[in-house]
Amino acid sequence: MNTLNILLIEDDMIEVMKFKRTISKLELHHNIVEANNGEEALKILQKKDELPDIILLDLNMPKLNGIEFLNILKQDDLLRHIPTIILTTSNNQRDLLECYKIGIAGYVLKPLKYEDYVLKIEKLLGYWSINELKQV
Template sequence: MKTLNILLIEDDMIEVMKFQRAISTLQLNHKVIEANNGEEALEILEQKDNLPDIILLDLNMPKINGIEFLNILKSDDVLKYLPTIILTTSQNQKDLLECFRIGISGYILKPLKYEDYVLKIETLLAYWSMNELKQI
């Protein structure tokens, strides 16, 4: 399986640690780049010579929320092709529909149980590491 460069956009440090722990538990050697908010993520993405394979995006963040970030991302001629998966606790149907309208690659609800979370992360990353990702 392909090693992925993952951009994790998450403002909650506990969630970041949980994601890193899941990657470690699964013994996956994907490279994770962390951004605490949408602004930080956009700064990382400005360096277009080292783009991530996938973006995991939380919706509820300060400064630029997930939907605002998506709108900026999808208006860029290069960045709009990056697969972006929402990883959130938000079950708001309006958010879900808006994200798909903008053009996301998936919408995953964070489960409460850690074991369920690890299973979702494992399945998600297995899919994207098998996917025929094109380098932009």
């Protein structure tokens, strides 16, 4: 399995801690870069020195929400290919459809139970770590 460079875009620090705890519990050695909102994520991505293999994106964020971030991301020729997976509590069908129209790689609902969350993250990262990712 490949080590992934993951950009985690999440404004809720409890969710960030939960994700990191899950990575640790699963003994995964992925590199995680955090952004607290879409604006911060764009600043990280604009450096373009070390692009992530995948982006995990929350939808409900201040300043620049997930859908606004996606629209900007997909207009950039260098960044548009990065697989972006929505990791959210929102099961709003309009959000889901809008995200797929923009071009996401997946839409994962965060379960309430921690054990279920761990299983979902394990499957999600397991898939992307064996997937042949496009290298720029």
